[in-house]
Amino acid sequence: MSRQRQLRLVLSFRTAAAAMALERLCLDRGLPGRLIPTPRQITADCGLAWSAPPEAEAALRAAAEESGVLLDGTNFLEI
């Protein structure tokens, strides 16, 4: 049975604290996306990831870099 799937930018992190820091940053600045459990396609480990429209990649990466939030991976997934 299929459910809703869309192409999303999924940013992964080495630590939960980094993921939560990016969430705070995005909420403060009105940047798009949301925190989700890291999809199984990226890792079977428990983790947090930031899911956003693909076109937001540049803005999110710039905000993360400017604020010192370390990203682990950039993925484009149908989730």
Added chain:
Amino acid sequence: MELVKVDALGLACPLPVVKTIKALEGLTGPAAVETHVDNETAVQNLIRLAAGKGFPVRSEKLGEKHFVVVMEAGKAAPAEAEAPALCLPDRRGNTVVAVDSDAMGRGSEELGRTLMKGFLYALSQLDELPKTILFYNGGARLTTEGSLSLEDLRSMEAQGVQILTCGTCLNYYGLTEKLAVGGVTNMYSIVETLAKADKVIKP
């Protein structure tokens, strides 16, 4: 983006899907197709239609027998020939989820709130949705204004998941006027719902 409205209120399955497909076929460019239906199974089938075509979709319950499904046609390439599921049965099981806090697990409150948001998101992605989600005590914060889980909860509600929040709890926290999704319940209904469930999940 153009907005195309499809009125499928009062129509039985598969007519809401058929009318929406006709509207999609008539588009000449990117558009939001907004289909109004009166039952949750139609919402589920329209969401499957959008998924099959790769279109972003959202759904919301507007009234007792009034639901809206909005799919953004043209924002993604249509998926290859996946036959639309026109009339699949209701995909709710008889599972009840009991949420007694806005945080999942003990330890860090901040981490717990993040985990709970993730739990409700993952719950909304299940192939078989729960029948009911009960919110009580601190869980009441999740169904009220300012909750970051409202989108997930509204989507599940539009697909027929009962979202119920303890009235005493809303009152205690001063949130009675801020309920943003679902209805209010009391302890008798909470106990009956839990007692009748095949399975209860407590995050």
